[in-house]
Amino acid sequence: MKSNNTNTKLILLHPSSIHKNGGGGGGLVGVPHRLWLIFFISFFTVAFTLTFINSTIPTYPPVSNHPNLSLASNTPLSPSLADALLHYASISNSTTTHMSSAELNSISASLRRCSPSCNFLIFGLTHESLLWHALNHNGRTVFLDENEFLISKFEQSHPGIEAYDVQFTTKVKEFPELLSQTKAQVRDECRPVQNLLFSDCKLGINDMPNHIYQVPWDVILVDGPRGYFPSAPGRMSAIFTAGVLARSKRGGGSKTHVFVHDFARDVERVSSDEFLCEENLVETVDVLGHFLVDRMEVHSSSGFCTNSTSSSSKTSSVADDDVADERK
Template sequence: MKNNVSNSTKLILLHPSYLQKQANSNRLWLLAFISFLTLAFLLTLIYTRESISSTTPTAVTASTPPLSSAVVRALLQYASNSNSTDRMSYTDIKQISDALRQCSQPCHFLVFGLTHETLLWKALNHNGRTVFIDENRYYAAYIEEKYPEIEAYDVHYSTKLSEMPELIAAAKEQVQNECRPVQNLLFSECKLGLNDLPNQLYEVDWDVILVDGPRGYWPEAPGRMAAIFTAAVLARSKKGGNPKTHVFVHDFNMEVDRATSDEFLCRENLVKSKDMMGHFVLERMDANPSHFCRHSSSSSSSSSS
């Protein structure tokens, strides 16, 4: 038996090169398998992130209800409950709040001036877009850093309060050219038109505009002539959305603000003047109007109080 076993046994020798090829082949298969798993993981991750980013905001926005009347009343009460002279009265705040609540969602709200009420405006328009414009670049940057949810931009005003009569006269002379009631102010050379705002802001159909800045209490201050003129043009130049725009002018009791509003927002559009707030409702105009107001600013008009 032993001889038979020995005679039938065969010795098989493997050449080293064969072993090397076999090892290399195994490595290639392993590398290919790992690469396939990695690619599959990356594709799954990218698809998942895109799905989340494309669906989550819409779902959140759609499910966010408007503020209840009780919450709005509480916000207004606490915001106006102060003896400070730089805060709006309850009556003034409520006028703006009512306009925002009547606005179709999402509401586009433009505010000239960063004030004590900044966070209130953002809260009252929580389903819409609220943009703030201020002449102080450092304060605008500070507010955005402290409150990341606030969208604020700084703008340079080249006007002076003492120049108000000359600026209004020049705008009236150029009413059919650079200072037209309907235009894209980004390309305008009108002295009262603000043309250095972010480009995309000129394309927004603003539903509510509040002029509560810049400062205008001494001759060298910029005054609110440019802000009022710009608000008047933006409201009349809307391309879509609601054809009407609510424009509010705070400190409407000031002579300069009232005179500028008479020229460009127009008395026939004044629906209410109470406390320190003037409330105008402007309608979208045709492409080539020749005037801001249908009637002269010297005409008398009634305002409710």
């Protein structure tokens, strides 16, 4: 019995002996050790692979925190880059329809004064349009033009440009009559301080996008629409509108730089005298007039200027003089 009890205990404690007796040839005695070995090899392989990947792939800061991007959004255009842009723009101006180097520098200097964030409104799409957008790269630049097709093509070719078409109802040959009507209504529809969106003044542009009237413009350039033949729209509406926007300015600096190109032409010169005023004329550079117009309180004045220096007699022959040499 002792011998049998011993055998019974051996059977219960060593079940693998059954497999051995079944002709197993080694059985599963080493299986647990091989499994642990495989587990450790796999673990260290995976750990090594992850460590290698993390150490060789570079990491980058979030785009919003990238130092170069944050600097680009807060710093003005460097003087050297601005000078380079002006240089190459001036040497490419080989015809009389483009601005001279002195004219470009005059406008650029005013943009630098309100840098890094100027509100720049431009009447007319011209050879210099991309230059203005680049020089005011941290500010807001808005283009207005009479030609809907050109506006559409310009926006398609240059995504990010803000441009709108404006319908002008005036003609150069009508200027004497329009000037007389405007002066007669200077205390009413054509007053110097108002929201032109709700005005019926014939020289006021009231079909621009609504938000344009609310922006405190720092610089306004009148280089359009066309004004070199009798049936052209002329720039009297653009100059009148620029004068009202400057005097109605709320927010930002109190004064607005207003530039009028082709200042030697009768319509441009007389309109500027009436609505921008000779006392506000800072300088003339070639055929560019530069005015600095201060904001005005409502009902603080009965007119645009302290003294009106122009007369409608100056406009009697504005249509046909030197058409071939006039700018657009």
